[in-house]
Amino acid sequence: MDSYSRRMPVYLVLDTSASMVGEPIECVRQGIGALLADLRDDPQAMETVWIGVITFHSRAERVAPLTSLDRFRSPRIEAGGQSALGAALTLLEESLAEDLSRTNGGKRDWRPHVFVMTDGAPSDDWQPVAERIKTRYGDILVACAAGTDADHDLLAKLSPRIVDLSRLRPEDLRSFFQWVTAEIKQGVHGGGG
Amino acid sequence: MTGERGALWRWLPPPTAPDATPESASLAVQGNGCRVAAARIRGKQHRHNAVFCEDWFEAAAAGPWTIIAVADGAGSRPLSRVGARASCQAAIRSLTERLGNAGDGALADVLEAAARDARRAVEAAWAERQGDTVGDGQRPLVLGDFGATLLLAAYRPGCLGALQIGDGAILAAAPDDSVRAVTVPEGGDYAGETEFLTDADHLPPPVLDRAPIRHLLLTTDGIADIFLPAETGGQRLLAELRLNGVIGGDTAGGEAPVTIETIAGPEGERAIPVRYLAAYAEALGMPVESLAARSDLLNAGRRSDSTPPEVCLLEWLEGFTVRGAFDDRTLVLLTAVQP
Numbered sequence: 001m002d003s004y005s006r007r008m009p010v011y012l013v014l015d016t017s018a019s020m021v022g023e024p025i026e027c028v029r030q031g032i033g034a035l036l037a038d039l040r041d042d043p044q045a046m047e048t049v050w051i052g053v054i055t056f057h058s059r060a061e062r063v064a065p066l067t068s069l070d071r072f073r074s075p076r077i078e079a080g081g082q083s084a085l086g087a088a089l090t091l092l093e094e095s096l097a098e099d100l101s102r103t104n105g106g107k108r109d110w111r112p113h114v115f116v117m118t119d120g121a122p123s124d125d126w127q128p129v130a131e132r133i134k135t136r137y138g139d140i141l142v143a144c145a146a147g148t149d150a151d152h153d154l155l156a157k158l159s160p161r162i163v164d165l166s167r168l169r170p171e172d173l174r175s176f177f178q179w180v181t182a183e184i185k186q187g188v189h190g191g192g193g
Numbered sequence: 194m195t196g197e198r199g200a201l202w203r204w205l206p207p208p209t210a211p212d213a214t215p216e217s218a219s220l221a222v223q224g225n226g227c228r229v230a231a232a233r234i235r236g237k238q239h240r241h242n243a244v245f246c247e248d249w250f251e252a253a254a255a256g257p258w259t260i261i262a263v264a265d266g267a268g269s270r271p272l273s274r275v276g277a278r279a280s281c282q283a284a285i286r287s288l289t290e291r292l293g294n295a296g297d298g299a300l301a302d303v304l305e306a307a308a309r310d311a312r313r314a315v316e317a318a319w320a321e322r323q324g325d326t327v328g329d330g331q332r333p334l335v336l337g338d339f340g341a342t343l344l345l346a347a348y349r350p351g352c353l354g355a356l357q358i359g360d361g362a363i364l365a366a367a368p369d370d371s372v373r374a375v376t377v378p379e380g381g382d383y384a385g386e387t388e389f390l391t392d393a394d395h396l397p398p399p400v401l402d403r404a405p406i407r408h409l410l411l412t413t414d415g416i417a418d419i420f421l422p423a424e425t426g427g428q429r430l431l432a433e434l435r436l437n438g439v440i441g442g443d444t445a446g447g448e449a450p451v452t453i454e455t456i457a458g459p460e461g462e463r464a465i466p467v468r469y470l471a472a473y474a475e476a477l478g479m480p481v482e483s484l485a486a487r488s489d490l491l492n493a494g495r496r497s498d499s500t501p502p503e504v505c506l507l508e509w510l511e512g513f514t515v516r517g518a519f520d521d522r523t524l525v526l527l528t529a530v531q532p
Contacts, residue, residue, distance in 0.1 A: 004417065006384045006517045012378035044238055048517045108384040108418050189242065 008048045008110040009066055009099060010184055013092055016055040017083040019147055025079040027170045028117075031177030032074050038181045039069055044188045046070060048110065052095060056088035057081035058123075065100045085118055086126035093133055112137070113187055115180050116158065117144040117165070121151060126165040130158050140182070144176060204457035205243035207235075208424040212275045216247045219503040222252050224350040225259045226530050230439060230502035233523035234510045236415055240457065241519075244268075247285045247341070247525040248413050250290040257287040261525050262288075265361055265413035267340040267389055268520075270328045271510030276308075276315045278340030278436040283307075283314030284345055292347060297401075298356040304345055304399040308356055312390050315339045322476055340389035344376075344411045348527060353406060360396075362417035364427040366408040370488065372427030375409075376400050384418060403423060408440070409527040416510070417518030429470060432485040433513065436468040437527060438505035439495030449473040454512040461484075467510030468496060502526075 014028060033052070039045040052066035058081035063071065093116065100109060133141065143159040145152055148167065155162050165176050207213060214235075223228040235246035247266030252259070262281040266273025287310035290304045318339060325334050342359025343399050355363045357376035366372045379388040402458065408431060420426030432441045447467040456463045473494050474484040484490060496505065510522045 033402065041201070041239060046201060047519065108380070108382075108414075108421065109385040110385060191239075 006048060007050045007068075008045075008108055008184070009052070009096075009112040010048050011052045011066070011092060011095065011112065011114045012180070013054045013088050013114060013116040013118075014077070014081045015054070015057075015083055015085070015146060016077055017057045017119065017123075018080050019083075019119050022077040022079075022126050023170060024173060027076060027173035029074070029077055031173055031184055032077075034174070035177050035181045035184075036069070036072065036074065039184065040176075042185060042188070043075060043173050045185060048183060048188055050099075052099070053077075054095070056084045059084055060087035060091045061156065062091055064139055066095065080124035082125045083119060083121055084114075085122035086129060088116075089129040089133065089156040093129055096133070096137060096145070108141045110139050110187065113184060114141045115144065115183075116141055117176070118155070119149055119151055122154075127157060134186050146176075158173075195303075196388065199337055202237050202241050202457050204240045206459065207239070207243055207245040208485075209243075212272070212278075213272050214249070214278065216246065217507060218250075219507040220250075220252055221501060221503045222254060222259065224254050225257055225348075226258050227348065227432045227527050228502075229527050230506050231258060231520065231523075231525040232503055232507040232510055233413075234507065236521040237457075237519035237522060245274045246521050247274045247277055248415070248521040249274070249281045249341075249525050250411075250525055251281040251285040251523055253262055253289065255292050258288075258292050259348050259527060260288040260292070261344075261346045261409075261411050261527065263344040263361065263411045263413060263484065263525055264341040264390075264522055265359065265415070265521070265523070268385070269387075270340040271317075272322075272334070272338045272340050273341050275318050276389075276391060279314040279318045279339070279344075280311035281342050284311040284343065284359060284506075288313070288345070288347060299350045300347060300352065300401060304354050304356045305396055307345055308343060308358065308390070311343055311468040312395065315341075315391055329408055337389070340391045341414070342387060343390045344413075346375075346409060346411055346527075348406075348409060348529075350529065351403060351405075353402040353409065354399055355402070356397065358390050358397060360411050360414045362410070362414075362419065362423060362427075364402070364410045364412075364423055364430075365402065365406045366410075366427065366431055368405055368407045368488065370407065370428065370431065372424055372431065373429070374423035375402055378417070380414075383416060384414070387414075397482070398430060401483040407529055409529075411525045413521065413523045415518065415522040416524050419515050419518050421423070428485045429481065432470045432491055433468075434506070434509065435488070435491045436470060436473065436494055436496065437509040437513075438498070438500060438501050440507060440528065446493035446495065447497035449489075450476050451480065454514050456511055463511075465508055467509065467512040468494065469513075471531055
């Protein structure tokens with residue numbers, strides 16, 4: 001029977017602005033592929049993890065709606081333009097509201113995980129929506145400061161947890177996606193009793 | 194277990210350690226105008242990760258009362274299995290001593306006292322291990338390392354008392370099979386977020402319920418969370434139990450389709466036949482919720498051998514497969530002979 005008991009929603013919110021053009025965006029694509037391959041070897045992840053991807057450049061796009069791990073297909077991701085973090089968080093807020101079934105909705109999902117990778121120089125207003133997400137869902141965001149221009153003080157307002165990816169080298173991006181995979185697995189394995 | 198996902202699950206024994214808990218258990222209790230079938234299993238997640246079963250249950254007769262305790266040790270607490278067992282055993286001892294022939298009016302006080310005695314038993318288990326450390330010797334044990342939920346019920350015909358600390362469910366089915374939640378689970382917005390006996394600085398008030406019941410169910414979140422919300426989910430749960438021989442009936446036709454689930458075990462793979470309400474509803478061309486309310490059709494589809502209910506329950510807990518449901522599972526079913 002293929003109905004679900006509990007899901008662990010995971011959102012990747014990825015900066016695909018001009019700073020990511022070239023090798024960095026290719027590394028992001030490969031990183032998502034490696035993340036999927038690794039999680040698909042884990043039966044607990046296979047039964048619970050749902051993934052959604054939002055990218056942002058001059059605007060935000062839901063390039064992959066929240067989908068179960070076995071049905072998820074890597075989205076097409078291109079880089080260029082500005083860094084509309086506020087638009088991405090607005091889209092995330094909408095997605096959370098649409099996707100999550102909470103206790104009073106009948107089922108109990110695991111707490112969602114949201115990984116926001118950004119160069120830390122947003123081109124739009126993002127703080128009000130970040131506050132709303134925090135108020136409604138708690139500290140579910142993990143921020144990744146990507147590149148030397150990332151403003152850590154600004155990111156600290158987004159999330160108490162900041163991962164520093166100081167350079168956009170392929171090995172740094174690979175490490176980031178390995179870290180995200182480990183975080184998701186820790187969440188999956190830490191649940192249950 | 195279905196398809197590719199099932200092949201990924203392994204069965205690994207729990208580590209060698211003091212306070213080891215058995216892989217599974219079942220129990221039958223009869224008398225006092227009711228019969229009890231109880232079972233628990235180590236969940237797929239714990240089998241895969243070589244972790245102990247952290248659920249526990251106890252059930253017994255105490256004078257005219259039938260008493261039940263169920264606990265779910267927290268996955269994140271290293272000695273939660275000890276807390277779960279100690280609290281259940283202490284609660285049953287306390288209820289047995291305090292209930293005796295006590296009148297219904299004393300029931301609430303007795304349940305509260307049993308919960309306090311359960312907490313004291315967990316504190317004693319902690320005290321016995323003073324000097325022990327966790328995390329490869331990095332820190333001393335704290336009481337919270339024994340964290341577990343606790344569900345208590347005392348029943349005699351015409352009177353039910355219950356108390357719940359944490360998540361899981363205590364459900365009652367009326368003679369017309371409508372299901373109600375007896376207690377309110379203490380949980381957060383998300384799965385795995387709950388209160389424990391060791392954490393609570395309060396005791397939720399006991400609930401007294403004098404409405405007639407046909408069935409009483411106490412279950413940990415490994416089953417309860419599959420069947421939310423309680424009212425409609427509880428009726429589906431009862432229907433699944435009826436189809437799989439846990440709840441009896443006048444007739445047993447064996448007409449429901451059978452799915453063979455393959456479960457990893459210590460001696461290799463095991464095939465367990467399971468009758469699913471949804472598959473039976475599909476075969477009959479009717480909505481699941483409608484079928485769940487039709488005891489005549491459920492009896493016609495029911496498992497038709499003479500396996501005892503507690504064994505049927507154990508097999509169902511092992512075989513019943515829902516994606517994302519891999520916790521330890523415990524269910525205690527009380528069926529009133531005299532409602």
